[in-house]
Amino acid sequence: MTGSYAYRRYSAGPDPLAPPYDVRSALDDMGDAILSGSTPLDALRDLLRSGLPGASDRRGLDDLLRAVRRRRGELRENTRLDGTLERVRALLDKAIGQERAELTPDEDGRFREALLDALPSDPARAIRELADYDWRSAAARRTFEELRDLLRREVLDSRFRGMREALADPDPAAMDRVRQMTSELSDMLDRDARGEHTQEDFDQFMRKYGDMFPENPRNLEELVDQLARRAAAAQRLLASLTPRQRAELAALMEQTLEQAGLAEQMCRLGDALQARRPDIGWGAPEQVSGHQPMGMGDAVSALEELADLGDLETTLRQDYPGARLDDIDEEAIRRALGRSAVDDLEALRRVERELEAQGYLRRHRGKLELTPKAVRRLGETALRRVFSSLESGRRGDHDQRDAGTAGEPTGSSRPWRFGDEQPIDVVRTVVNAVRRGGRSPVTLSVDDFEVAETERRSAAAVCLLVDLSYSMALRGTWAAAKQTALALQALVAAKFPQDAVQVIGFSNYARVLRADELAALEWDMVQGTNLHHALLIAGRHLDRHPDFEPVVLVVTDGEPTAHLMPSGVPRFDWPPSPETLTLTLAEVDKMTRRRATINIFMLAPDDRLREFVDEIARRNGGRVFSPDADRLGEYVVSDFLRARTRR
Known part of the structure; x- marks a missing residue:
């Protein structure tokens, strides 16, 4: 067997051999x-x-x-939309000029000259009056017929794309076929409105007249869409002309359709199309500024394309x-x-x-x-960003020297999971590797590791209080606060699964934020920094975990300007009212009695805020940090890890 092969660039669609997108x-x-x-x-x-x-x-x-x-x-x-009018005027002037050249100075010639002089300036009326004129010049007669053929083709092409080619043959049978097609199309639309239309009806219609529809619609709905877009574009063409041009072209179209015996059918079809597709901008003008005149069919095609592009x-x-x-x-x-x-x-x-x-x-x-799956991945990304900025000696929990000292061993072991703090059961780990590999030297894999179970593991109740007020967005610190919250959530979930973490957002009031809410979280465009309410919620979280070590971290850029009233409605005051400050500091004192240290991360160099957080530190014993926004995550995570290391 012999054969020839040709190789070229594949262009039928996306590369079928390309690797799937990750x-x-x-x-x-x-x-x-x-x-x-x-x-x-x-x-x-x-x-x-x-x-x-x-x-x-x-x-x-x-x-x-x-x-x-x-x-x-x-x-x-x-x-340029007036190309057909320009062409009509040119052919009309040419026919009249050719006729004048053939006239003789006798009585008949003078009579014809007078008729030509009296023709209206409106092309449609002039063409109507010349319809029965007995042309003396054969060349003028041919030019006038050319004009009428031009109008017939352009007017029908403005309604049915490609009709110019279908009517290129001047055979009267071609116009009879157009009239028959238009009538059957209108009848089919009427049957569809009554619920009597079938796909077989459409297929039969296309077998007879498919050559008149080059876009090859597959069903009646597609055909209606195509015809309606074109009919609407024809109306936009008229609306886009000057009033005089619009009147002249509309009169030419009406006259042409009457002479072709299509006026009634086209009116019926146009009403049906507009009723079925009233939303496609019928009659809305289009601003164009070209210098190249277009025929009516081409102009309608251009306006149809402009509408599609819009x-x-x-x-x-x-x-x-x-x-x-x-x-x-x-x-x-x-x-x-x-x-x-x-x-x-x-x-x-x-x-x-x-x-x-x-x-x-x-x-x-x-x-x-x-989804939670996506939030976990984003949290891991945020955590990687944080750890990438930490010093090499402080990465991960390599400095967690108390790992495995959380409680007395129970004598049993279990497979190791990421985040476990229990000591590795070396014997069980090596036995697993030998059973798996069966030869020397023994090679360990992650699945071989087991840890010694303990009676109890130390755990922390972590509260991260994040300011959501409008000022966080104005100062450009909101993104850093959100990234920090995601990073801390991811760190606790992955490496300290025994901890109970709660993220609390606060603006004019406070609310608990679920992990899957954090990524979509936005700052609140409201007035108020209600740290009082946030500390109330954090206190309830700590009280639900009385045996856990309390960790309270506050990220804010302003002093408290709101508090929660007994009715449950937040009250805003600027400058902060004494009542707001008193209630907020009362919650700080409650945290102190719970043995919860409050560390505050201050994101604005505000003197009033500095004075307030210093008072919190004095009462509670916590620390105050003033990190740049892009280092907030590093400070918060490092502080949390430091607290876990001390315990």
């Missing part, structure tokens, strides 16, 4: 934005707008949007409630930008779908949320 990279990119203060929805939109990380040949929504806007600009700059621009911006990539019309993308843009869009859709399918994102009541 959706975790997308989540990590989103995580950078989330840890910088964005919401999950904004982070996903930013990712989709900028394009996929590591895929330089794939465009994002911003690239597609720029291409759409560039195409709209080109159309507007190169489109809708496409709206969906590509994705800035409306509930926006999703599935809203973007793939066929509109293909028509406007080509197949490669469709592949780029599909790649973005795949990432959005995979983030949901792999359990990182979920939609709840129309709102995009991160």
Whole structure:
């Protein structure tokens, strides 16, 4: 057997041999934005707008949007809508000039000259009066017929794309077929309105008239969409002309359809299309400024494309409630930008779908949320950022010298889990390795390790109080506070699972924040820093864990300006009222009696705040830190690890 082979670049779609995209990279990119203060929805939109990380040949929504806007600009700059009127006037003047050249100076010639002089300036009325004129010049007669053929083709092409080619043959049978098609189409729409239409009816219609519809619709709905968009664009063409041009062209269209026997059918069809698609901008003018005149059919096509590009621009911006990539019309993308843009869009859709399918994102009541799985990964990322800034000698819990001293051994062992503080059971660990490997030298794996169980492990009740007030956003410290909360959550969950951690956010009032809320958390655009309420909630958490070591960490950029009244309603005062300060310090004293040290991380060089936190330190014995915002996580995590080391 012999054969020849040709190799070329694959262009039928995305590369089928390309490795699958690692959706975790997308989540990590989103995580950078989330840890910088964005919401999950904004982070996903930013990712989709900028394009996929590591895929330089794939465009994002911003690239597609720029291409759409560039195409709209080109159309507007190169489109002039009065081309048909200009061509009609030119042919009319040419026919009249040719006729005048053939006239003789006799009585008949003078009579004809007078008729031509008396023609109206309106092209439609002039053409109507010349319809029965007995042309003396054969050349003028041919020019006038050319004018009428032009109008017939352009008017019908403005309603049915590609009709100019279908009517290129002047055979009267072609117009009879158009009239028959229009009548059967209107009848089919009427049957559909009554619920009597079937797909077989449509298929039979397309077998007879499919050559008149180059877009090859697959069903009646697609055909209605195509015809309605074009009919609406024809109305926008008229609306975009000057009043005089609009009147002249409308009269020419009406006259042409009457002469073709299509006026009634076209009116019936237009009413049906507008009733079925009332939302596509019928009659809205379009601003164009081109210098190249276009025929009516081409002008309608340009306006139809401009409308599609306008809708496409709206969906590509994705800035409306509930926006999703599935809203973007793939066929509109293909028509406007080509197949490669469709592949780029599909790649973005795949990432959005995979983030949901792999359990990182979920939609709840129309709102995009991160799942606990995603929050854990973001917490690990935040923790890595914190540890990367610590000194090499203080990484991880290498300085946890009391590991394994939490209680008396029970005599039994169990498999090691990350975060365990119990001592390694060396004998059981080596036996497991021998059983697994069966030869010397013995090689240990993670699964071989076992730890000696103890009666009790020390645990801490950790309260992180995070200021959510508006000033945190104004000072640019909110992102650092959110990242710190995520890092501490991740540290406790991974390395100190026996600890009980609670994150409390406070602005005009305080509330407990679940782990899966932290990533989507935003600052509150309200007045008030209600540390009083936050300490109340933290105290209840400590009281629920009386045998745990209490750890209270406060991140704030302002002194207390609100407190919780007995009615449960927060009260705001600026400057802080004596009542606010008294109630807040009373909660500090309660913390002191619980043996809970309060360490405060002050994010603003405010004299009043400094005076207040110094008073807390004096009463409670805690410490005050003034870290830069970008080092907040390092300070908080280091302080927590230091406290765990002391215990």
